[in-house]
Amino acid sequence: MSKSARNRAQRTQKNVLTKREVPWGSIAFFTVIGLVAVVAIGWAFVQSRPASAAIEGLIEKDGLGQEHTSGTVRYETTPPMGGDHDPAWQNCDARVYDSRLRNENAVHSLEHGAVWITYQPGLAAAQVDKLGGKVKNTDYTMMSPYPGQDSPIILTAWGKQLKLQDASDPRVDVFLRSFVKGPQTLEPGAACSGAKDTP
Incomplete structure (x- = not known):
């Protein structure tokens, strides 16, 4: 070769x-x-995320306004389930407030995907503590007393509401799993802190 x-x-x-x-x-x-x-x-x-229809007693409302306003808004439900609201949201990063919140700020938080738990003043301390424990362990939630509401406990998300008699009701957890930053959220990813920190 x-x-x-x-x-x-x-x-x-x-x-x-x-x-x-x-x-x-x-x-x-x-x-x-x-x-x-x-x-x-x-x-x-x-x-x-359980289907909304699976939550017995769930109240739903569509067609809610979502404009910013600086004034007082007259809402159709107590507490409100959505509608026009203040430009500043209520801080809802696992917050437990001891006095009533301004509707217009709380509604803005609902738009961001928060769940607002309200209770009648005078609700037994053990029940308030039980609800508060859930809120403190769940981001995008807030809790406050709400004088004049027609049920001991009401859970509210944008366009969704559930009225309960007892903090031990298993529907509390189902509602939180379904609607904390759930499919009803109009502004996914929007903040739940850095705005209004006091009632």
Whole structure:
């Protein structure tokens, strides 16, 4: 074999040894695993939010205004479930307030995905403490007394409301799971802190 033929043979052999193959099998495998994981996480998230219709006694209201206003707003429900509101939201980052909140600020928080728990003044301290414990452990919630409401406890999200007699009612947890930053949220990702900190 001539010298030039030998050199060509060595180069060919070297190229075969050093050429890198694309690992298509591994790429396909990990792509499929990734897609399965995304679908599973999405499915689990959807399943963790019960359908609104499954909450017995749920009151729903559509067509609520959402303009900013500096004045007092007359709301159709007590406490309000949504509507025009103050430009400043009430801080709702797991806040327990000991006096009534201004409706117009609280409604702005509902627009951001908060759940507002209100109770009649005079509700037994054990019940107030039980509700307060849930609020303190759940971001995008706030709690306050609400004189004049027609039920001992009312849970409110934008366009959603549930009236209860007892803080131990299992529907409290169902409502929180369903509506804290739930599908009714008009401004997903909007803040729940950094605004109005006092009633």
